[in-house]
Amino acid sequence: xxxxIAASPITFHLASPFPLxxxxxxPPLRSWPPRNPKASIRPPPSGFDYKAExxxxxxxxxxxxxxxxxxxxxxxxxxxVEKGRFGPVPSWRTEFVExxxxxxxxxxxxxxxxxxxxxxxxxxxxxxxxxxxxCRSRQTTxxxxxxxxxxSCFALAASCFSSKLSSDANRSFGxxxxxxxxxxxxxxxxxxxxxxxxxxxxxxxxxxxTWSQKVRLVLSLFRGISSSSSELPKSNMKDxxxxxxxxxxxxSLSVSYPSLLQPLIHERDTYLAWSLKRSKAVNKSRKVLxxxxxxxxxxxxxxxxxxxxxxxxxDLVRKTSGESNxxxxxxxxxxxxxxxxxxxxxxxxxxxxxxxxxxx
Numbered sequence: 001x002x003x004x005i006a007a008s009p010i011t012f013h014l015a016s017p018f019p020l021x022x023x024x025x026x027p028p029l030r031s032w033p034p035r036n037p038k039a040s041i042r043p044p045p046s047g048f049d050y051k052a053e054x055x056x057x058x059x060x061x062x063x064x065x066x067x068x069x070x071x072x073x074x075x076x077x078x079x080x081v082e083k084g085r086f087g088p089v090p091s092w093r094t095e096f097v098e099x100x101x102x103x104x105x106x107x108x109x110x111x112x113x114x115x116x117x118x119x120x121x122x123x124x125x126x127x128x129x130x131x132x133x134x135c136r137s138r139q140t141t142x143x144x145x146x147x148x149x150x151x152s153c154f155a156l157a158a159s160c161f162s163s164k165l166s167s168d169a170n171r172s173f174g175x176x177x178x179x180x181x182x183x184x185x186x187x188x189x190x191x192x193x194x195x196x197x198x199x200x201x202x203x204x205x206x207x208x209x210t211w212s213q214k215v216r217l218v219l220s221l222f223r224g225i226s227s228s229s230s231e232l233p234k235s236n237m238k239d240x241x242x243x244x245x246x247x248x249x250x251x252s253l254s255v256s257y258p259s260l261l262q263p264l265i266h267e268r269d270t271y272l273a274w275s276l277k278r279s280k281a282v283n284k285s286r287k288v289l290x291x292x293x294x295x296x297x298x299x300x301x302x303x304x305x306x307x308x309x310x311x312x313x314x315d316l317v318r319k320t321s322g323e324s325n326x327x328x329x330x331x332x333x334x335x336x337x338x339x340x341x342x343x344x345x346x347x348x349x350x351x352x353x354x355x356x357x358x359x360x
Contacts, residue, residue, distance in 0.1 A: 041316070042306070043266045043299065050301035054079045061101075066124045072117060077294070078105050079301065086277055087307030098277050099285040102304065103127065106294035107176040115175035118291055122183040127289040130184045131194035131276050132177050133296065180291045192282065194275030194290070196268055200317050204263035213257060269299030271316045277304060 055073075058080040062073045072078035081102045089096060105121050107114035122130060184191045209217065276282065276290050292300060 041262070041267055041270050041311070043261070044302040048298065048302055050079065050298045051076045053305065054081055054085070054301060057082060057085075069121060069124055072105070072121065076106070076297075077117065078103065078121060079297070080104075081301060081304050085305045087305065088309040089278075090309045090312075093278070096278065097284040099128075099282050099288045101286070102276050102288045102290060104276075104290045104292065104297065104300065106297040107291060108294060109174050109176070112175065115179040118176045118179045119183045122180065122187065122189075122289055125287060125289055126187060127189060127287040128285040129190045129192050129282050129288045130180050131192040131272075131279075131282070131288060131290045132180050133195050133272060133292040134177055134193050135195045135197045136193055176291055190281060192275060192279065194272050194279070196271040196316060201263055201268060204267070205260050208259040208263055209257065213259070217257060265295075266299060267316055269296055270303045270311065271313075272296060273300050273303035273307070274311070274313065274316075276300070 055076075058073050058078065059070075061080045061082075062069050062078070069078055081104065083098055083100050086098055089098065103121065103125050105118060107118065181191055206214065272290070272292060276288055282288050290300070
């Protein structure tokens with residue numbers, strides 16, 4: 001049976017920035033208190049630990065209904081967040097019925113074990129929906145093996161870098177998502193694409209960087225692409241699989257590019273949490289299984305239980321103020337410099353590849 005695929009609903013409201021004036025001028029519009037879209041997009045406090053928050057309930061539920069999954073619960077890879085821990089349902093969605101239980105499994109994108117764990121959990125829990133850390137654009141990666149977006153050179157470099165990681169590790173990137181799709185088809189449950197569209201995430205991430213940071217980041221990515229796999233210790237790949245710390249990615253980004261934390265981590269954690277408990281696809285579901293990277297576990301659990309009920313999907317997908325207010329000349333110059341830089345970097349990469357083939 002083929003599994004249905006649903007994407008989280010996104011509603012865009014367009015308004016003209018140029019008001020029309022007649023004679024006499026219309027009365028002024030009623031002023032509403034300004035909403036801060038970032039008010040509810042908060043990172044977990046420094047002392048927050050998702051294991052401490054939900055481990056007791058997870059152990060009890062697994063021991064009672066799924067004792068075969070206790071090993072995953074004990075190492076923190078599998079947790080349960082029950083409906084009673086969720087924040088309030090927004091006043092404008094009173095008809096919405098949230099899932100009774102959300103099981104979250106944290107995975108490593110280069111781990112064969114993660115793929116088998118996802119299949120094992122899905123067969124045991126038998127959820128109504130499986131929400132994966134993918135968007136509609138990124139799902140093509142797991143069908144055709146190609147990721148393509150029309151975004152910045154950051155997007156292209158990141159795509160090439162993930163392919164390089166797969167090649168060096170001698171395994172496919174994101175096998176757990178393929179496993180989730182396979183088992184969902186066998187069980188006849190719905191797959192929900194729960195991540196924010198990658199185009200929006202990369203646009204917001206790119207806009208958050210200064211020009212010097214943009215150049216430095218792209219150069220770092222291309223250095224990773226062009227490096228020899230022999231330069232990467234085999235133990236690093238194993239350490240990456242075994243490391244269950246959800247804070248590694250936070251620490252790395254906060255040191256080198258702190259402005260990337262909000263668009264790449266915190267906003268996506270909140271978006272994933274909303275897809276798990278408040279997207280149309282999971283309305284009136286009994287059990288939902290979320291398949292996400294280990295680095296998102298802390299933020300997603302925090303977003304699930306600390307939600308104040310005042311956030312909308314559009315707060316997480318709208319363009320930043322810098323993007324919307326920039327003029328055409330600024331956009332043209334930025335695109336020109338960006339494309340020139342991208343061409344130069346691709347030429348360097350081509351030269352390195354040719355040298356590799358000519359002098360193996």
